[in-house]
Amino acid sequence: MVSSVFLHKGEEPVLSGNVGVCNVFFAHCNLQCVYCQNNQISCNDFVNESWERLVNDIVNLITPILDSGVRILGFVSPTHQVVQMVEIINALHQKGYFPTIVYNTNCYESVDTLKELESVVDVYLPDFKYANNSLGLRYSGVSDYFDVAKLALKEMYRQKGTSLLLGDDGLVEFGLIIRHLVLPSHSAESVELLEFLADEFSPRLHISLMSQYFPPSGLHLPNPINRVLSKEEYSKVLNTMEVLGYRGWEQSMESADCYRPYFNSNEPFSL
Numbered sequence: 001m002v003s004s005v006f007l008h009k010g011e012e013p014v015l016s017g018n019v020g021v022c023n024v025f026f027a028h029c030n031l032q033c034v035y036c037q038n039n040q041i042s043c044n045d046f047v048n049e050s051w052e053r054l055v056n057d058i059v060n061l062i063t064p065i066l067d068s069g070v071r072i073l074g075f076v077s078p079t080h081q082v083v084q085m086v087e088i089i090n091a092l093h094q095k096g097y098f099p100t101i102v103y104n105t106n107c108y109e110s111v112d113t114l115k116e117l118e119s120v121v122d123v124y125l126p127d128f129k130y131a132n133n134s135l136g137l138r139y140s141g142v143s144d145y146f147d148v149a150k151l152a153l154k155e156m157y158r159q160k161g162t163s164l165l166l167g168d169d170g171l172v173e174f175g176l177i178i179r180h181l182v183l184p185s186h187s188a189e190s191v192e193l194l195e196f197l198a199d200e201f202s203p204r205l206h207i208s209l210m211s212q213y214f215p216p217s218g219l220h221l222p223n224p225i226n227r228v229l230s231k232e233e234y235s236k237v238l239n240t241m242e243v244l245g246y247r248g249w250e251q252s253m254e255s256a257d258c259y260r261p262y263f264n265s266n267e268p269f270s271l
Helices: 051-067 079-094 111-116 133-140 147-159 186-201 231-244
Strands: 002-008 021-026 072-076 102-104 123-126 173-182 204-208 247-249
Touching: 002 051, 021 051, 021 079, 051 079, 072 079, 079 147, 102 173, 111 147, 123 147, 133 147, 147 173, 173 186, 186 231, 204 231
Parallel strands: 021 072, 072 102, 102 123, 123 173, 173 204, 204 247
Antiparallel strands: 002 021
């Protein structure tokens, strides 16, 4: 159940550099966020051909991108298809390709699964969504998001720590980058989340603070999140990030217009 394989140049600089990262977007999701930014492929009604035929097709899509000089391979929403992800990686290894593996997850993960992936994944890229369980229930349909995600993040932190190891080209080879999408009307909760991470883990973490939220068309959203993020809301959270001393990246307010994927296209993101 793979939706797209393509070269993505809109990631954090240490992931995409000048050439981009090869991203594999899995269909379906283990969460069903009411505002899902990738709802075209996460709605759980996507059907694909048999996995036995598909794995070879996926590898054949990946290898030309790697041959072009791209050395980072990202898997997006892989939680529910970890076995298949590992099959793809093993097939690439058999062909002599050993890219840096990035695991891009919503952080609603099993600790046992993460332990099994320690020797497989080079870079964890979790989207840590909420600082409390109530928001997880309201917007993602699970009552224990925060409880599960903080344990998953603890395991990622154990494996990777706070340092990013970069290659001579400036691209990441090993580490942990925590993404957080600031939701409209919920900047206070985002501040709470950053304070939690600093207290529970370390203010030396690398944070990618995203302003790119947009209300996807066709979804019936609650009023608090049925709009784009304001500059004032984002600035409030960004200021907290700077005061706490995090390392990482911010986004321009125009990002909400740039990261609106159309997965029926060969290039879903019009960057």
